[in-house]
Amino acid sequence: MNLTLESIRRCFEGAIPAQIATSAPDGTPNVAYLSQVHYVDSGHVALSFQFFSKTRANVLANPYAQAQVIEPATGVQYQLSLQYLRTETEGPLFEYMKARLAGVASQTGMSKVFKLRSSDIYRVLDIHCTEPAVPESSPMPANHMPALRACSARLAKCTDLSSLLDELLAGLAQHFDIDHAMVLMFDGANARLYTVASLGYAESGVGSEVALGAGVIGVAAGQQTPIRIAFLTGDYAYSRALRDSLGEDGEKEIPFPGLAEPHSQLAVPIVAGGRLLGVLYVESEQKLRFTYEDEDALMALAGQIGFAMQLFEHNSEGGDEQPVVPALPASGAEVAVKLYPADNSVFVDGEYLIKGVAGTILWKLLSDHARGRSEFSNRELRLDPSLRLPDISDNLEARLILLQRRLAERCPCLRIEKTGRGRFRLAVERPVRMIESP
Amino acid sequence: MRAKADDPPLLSEANAAFVQRFTSMNVAGRDAQNRPALARGLGIRVSPDRRTLTVFLSTTHSARVLQCLRENGAIAVAVTRPTTHETLQFKGRVREIVPLSVGDRAEIAAYRDSVIEELMRLGYRPEFVKTVLAGSEDSVAVKFEPDEMFNQTPGPKAGEKLAAQT
Structure with a gap:
């Protein structure tokens, strides 16, 4: 059986620390613990680098490494033979890993210690399973294709933005069992996002705002990258309290509708033609609620939403002819x-x-x-x-x-x-x- | 630099007690092309004089690492306690790789029980730990003398080389 990175992505959720072995130019091996192995694509992973370490010195001189990850449900271990390629200290991948690290750090009680210095990108040369035969019981990632198809079909029937938003949220609830969601639109002139639709909150929060770059939603928008956090984070920057990020007088603030303590968060940018249109955000009171497969599915939906939004934007300008209908008389208190x-x-x-x-x-x-x-x-x-x-x-x-x-x-x-x-x-x-x- | 016979051992009594129970351990070697390999240790025994460490490795689960260790002897072993993140790393040369003794099997079993206890505190089931620590039936004992010991507990002092306490 040929193992793929996609088939073992659940090992990268950060629930269990991974390890990495490197070797110095003089042939002295080194073992270190990793907070995060991040799936980049089918051929690459990125490792979180938090402390100046022997690992870093070693891979700069000798780029080969071996990482070991554990499948969190079964305990089956995989070894990834790696080759160090490059380091990123800013941009979408870095911001994504920084946000996820905040969740992992809180989960492991290391919030004050863990700080992402860089994302180190490695080519995956080989994947080996420690078990002589990969156990039959090893759970396969959930197949979200039927749910994605059902949602996509609903969206394809929409003829305007309002129904698109309603169908999206209803589809997420029905086909993905998502209880809390919101759609925010990008206001480029003010570098903000405003909530235009939501699901599962006591107050809809329509009109509430998030500053570009603030919190999970703001970072997803600013970097045009998905951000998925699997644990409740104590990191102020990613936890709620988004109200303060805008620093305005409270009288004109519509309260942000989100959960007080989300244990799982996933924000995906809505982009069309390379232009940011908004963010789709889902959250849960349950940790590890959203998987890589959820992220894949919501990114695909966001792509469809983006094109539909762009289409409706151009098509929403009906003819000039104005039927003359007199205004109905108003009555009652002023x-x-x-x-x-x-x-x-x-x-x-x-x-x-x-x-x-x-x-x-x-x-x-x-x-x-x-x-x-x-x-x-x-x-x-x-x-x-x-x-x-x-x-x-x-x-x-x-x-x-x-x-x-x-x-x-x-x-x-x-x-x-x-x-x-x-x-x-x-x-x-x-x-x-x-x-x-x- | 090799420790002399009359130098104090690198490991303190506390270090020796720490590594042998409730910990997770990983062993690295490297091949002739200086490519590293990594495997999970199934227990570690510290000799009474605290100068020799014996780490247990499964021959089926750790084949590549064992091959590296047999070829050139360069070894690194990191030991961490999951609930506290306290971590030490040892580096040295393998002196010999030998079959398990009866006492070694008891040591592996006792170590495994301690890890089950430790990880149950973090919510993991015993079956999970048994899979992680699988392969003990065909283990071997890898003996080495640590030349160097490092503090690797996450934080600003991670990577600090630790000297023997006189």
Whole structure:
């Protein structure tokens, strides 16, 4: 039986330390313990380098090494004959390994000691199983292809971003048994990600923000790499408390919906045409919940999501023709909507609703509505100079979904209702008093 | 540099007690092309004068390492305690590789029981440990005198060479 790295990836989860043997130029062997053997691709692994060590000195002079890993369920051991190639101290692989090390360090009580200095990349020359015959009982990695296919089929039927997000989260729940998930969109102008859809939280958290580079989600976005942590990490940078990463006044913060103590986290970037669109994030209260196979499957889904988002972005601009439908008369108690132009934050009856681009859009819609209009098109918003949309690449559809969902949660008397491709209606059920703060 | 007969032994009594129970151990050698090989040790015995270490290796599970050790004798053995991460490494030359004695088999069994106890504290089942430490039926005893001992407990002092305590 020819062993492949893919077939033994569960040995690399970091539950059990691996070992590495090297040899000095004078022929003196050396054994060291490894916190992390990281699967790079079918021919390469990366080893975590944390301390200036004999291992490092040896491989720089004599690049051959042998690593030993243990299959955590059975105890079967594998030896990997390796050849040192190069060292990375920044970039996606380094950031991924740094985040994972934070999880492993917490799990083993070594948070204060473990710090990734570099990722050392090795070619895998040979894989040998210590057992004379690989035991039959050795569990095979879960096959996620049927679940991936089912999710993919659901996504393929979607015709707009809103249903795409809903189908994605429903598919993850049904086919992958994922209980907690969220999708965040990238706001390039402000170097942030904002939550546009979520699954499994008491509060949806739609509109909550994460700074690019902060935490598991921010690093996955900033480096355009998946980040998967298998253990609860005590490392502040990767644990929750994301609110502080933005350092803003709490009044205008929508609380981030995530778990207080996620024992497993997986964030995958949503990228299309090389451009970051957002992040898909899943988490669990169970350690070692997400495997390499989950990471593979979510990366594949993120690819499909990315292309669909890009397609809907270009296709979401319906025709210019505007059916003239008069605004329905509003009734009941007056609702006070106040705009703070400094950051375009909008408060409804004194409660924070939204800010930024979505706040500007709402103000424009309400202003037009006051003049008797209720039907709008994405195209006119895109072209409206008063909105100053940050960038042609900014996902207007996502901003509208964010606004629509925040209104539904916080101000149900104002509704955004889709009326066709690239068109929507603003429904106003109560009289609105618009106040612009000086 | 070889220790002289009247030098104190490299291992203290505490070192000797530490390595023989509750630990995980790995043995490295290297071949004529200076390519390293690694295997798991199935126990270690420290001689009463603490100058000789005997590490047990399975001939089927550790064939490559044993071949290296027979060819050139260069050996490194790292010993770590899973619950504390306390780690020592020894380097030296193999003096001889011999079949197990009756006492060695008892030593291997006692060591294995201690590792089962240690790893059960971390949540591992005895069957897991038995697989990790498999192959003892056909083990051999590898005797060597450690020339060097290093502290390898993770942290800033990792890699520090330790001298004999006088």
